Amino acid sequence: MKSPDSQRGFALVTVLLLLALIMSLLVAYHSLTRIEMTTTKASMSSTRGLYAAEAGLNLRADLVRQIFEGYNRPTGTTPTNVDTCSDTNLGSGDFACAVYELQQRDVTTYVEEAAGNPTAIVVPRGEQFQNLNAQEYRYAVLSRADSPQGRPEAVLEMAFKSRLIPMFQFAAFYNKDLEILPGPTMMLEGPVHTNGDLYVGSDNRLDILGQVTTAGEFYNGRKNTDTCMGGVSVIDPVTLTGLPACSGGTTVMNQPALDAWNGMIETGVDVLTVPPPEALEPTPGEIYWDLADIRIMLDITTSPAAIQVRDPDGSTNMIDTTALNGCSAVSHSNSMYNNREGTTIEMMDVDVEGLLNCLNSTTLLGPGKDLADTSQGGLVFYVGVEGPDSATINNYGVRVRNGGELASTQVGAPEIEGLTVVTDQAMYVEGSYNATSKKPASFLCDSLNILSNSWNDANSTLALANREASDTVINAAFLSGTDSTDGVEGTGPVFGDAYNGGLENYPRFHESWSGHTLSYRGSFVSLNLPRHVDGAWAYGDVFYRAPNRDWRYDTDFNNAENLPPLSPRFVSLKQELFSRLFEL
Helix, strand or coil: CCCHHHHHHHHHHHHHHHHHHHHHHHHHHHHHHHHHHHHHHHHHHHHHHHHHHHHHHHHHHHHHHHHHHCCCCCCEECCCCCCCCCCCCCCEECCCCEEEEECCEEEEEEEEECCCCCEEEECCCCCCCCCCEEEEEEEEEEEEEECCCCCEEEEEEEEEEEEEEEHHHCCEEECCCEEECCCCCEEECCCEEECCCEEECCCCCEEECCCEEECCCEEECCCCCCCCCCCEEEECCCCEEECCCCCCCCEECCHHHHHHHCCCEEECCCCCCCCCHHHHCCCCCCHHHHHCCEEEEEECCCCCCEEEEECCCCCECHHHHHHHHHHCCEEEEEEEEECCCCEEEEEEEEEHHHHHHHHHHCCCCCCCCCCCCCCCCCEEEEEEEECCCCCCCCCEEEEEECECCCCCCCCCCCCCCCEEEECCCEEEEECCECCCCCCCEEEECCEEEEECCCCCHHHCCCCHHHCECCCEEEECEEECCCCCHHHCCCCCCCCCCCCCCCHHHCCEECCECCCCEEEEEECEEECCCCCCCCCCCCCECCCEECCEEEEEECHHHHCHHHCCCCCCEEEEEEEEEEEEECCC
């Protein structure tokens, strides 16, 4: 039998061994916890570095997109791959090294351009904006994120395509809600896109023979009333397939219900960046003003009003002004009353044939340039009105007439390649335009008005019965502002009374067109509300009666060579490759 002292000694040794074991476990736990915390901290740091580097990629890619949106092309040199982005190897221009502070890290980026840019392509079938012509440029962006201690944490590379797609390759392209709700049968032979919601219906039949894309929702029915009209079919892409029969009121069609169209109807696509309204202003630095072949302004701040030719910096060119006025191709009138706006219009009148003759017989286009100039794909005319209310709601307008054939009548005059007419004010197209020997043509304006071959200013204040239209032909793409139903966009159906007239009333009419036909081939683009007119859409005996609408998308625009000069475009970026370098 062991003595009590030996038992106590054994117990003490056991306790000491247990304490040593516990201490070892505590030390091991502390070590493991410290390692785990260190690993977690390193992982978090690496993750933050990864996100910072990815943000750098997106920033540089977006800068490339912005350059293209400004009708420019990125230029410069890429740093060499030895000591990249060192003090003596930074590259230059749009491809040079740039450092951003993101996620408390220094992120160094630069851009490489692929050889062979650009390439003319047709967007492959199955992709967004399929079958459209585009100029495609390929680039790679590299981005390195360094920790606050200066240690590289993530190096990423992204290869992407920048596609420039002209808006006039769409039957209808809206930067707002688009409502297509015709009474008579209507056919749209090209693609349709809206950055807002799309509402469709027809009293008879509406056929869309192109891809339909919306950034918002797709509604079978009206925006202003809880009414589903039916009669709508969309190509799928082989068979023209009707939307489900209407049952009840306006109904949103979710993407699963639209998948039966095999990618020909897509909702929730990215909002496309489009030119701002300011792009049409007569301001140095704006694209259409700067690149116009001639800039003509009606100055109504003087007495009498003056027709002036302006230089790119906005100053009046007295020599060119004298030459233009000697041709009597541009004049001032205030004899037209606009019943929709309830006012007489201070109008610049442009005789298209007379102006082309004038340009052919003078040096107004500049040294070495003639009517066949192709620097912008054809001729670009900027025409505007300068007055005390130019920047706000006003009664100003530009009217083009005598443009049945876009050609000079002078013997030996060169043939024009195309013609784009731009103004930041209301545009009035009087009589047939580009009806003979059709050329690529467009109007870019604040609002678009059509007057028939029978229009007479003297009858503009008389009852509608005295303003009877006659058959008229217009071949030109349109870009202008359009009204908003109930004054709101992108909120879903409003079920109010203030209908904007829909795509079918995009052009503003001022005559009784009953029994007469407007034949139209072109493209409808609306980027915003009108900024200089506020008369609401109205139909009836005071305002107008609708024409027979022989309207079609101009399929000639499917070939990029047939697009109007300086056609507006949007930029679509498509990522090809995203990779990470792990050996840092």
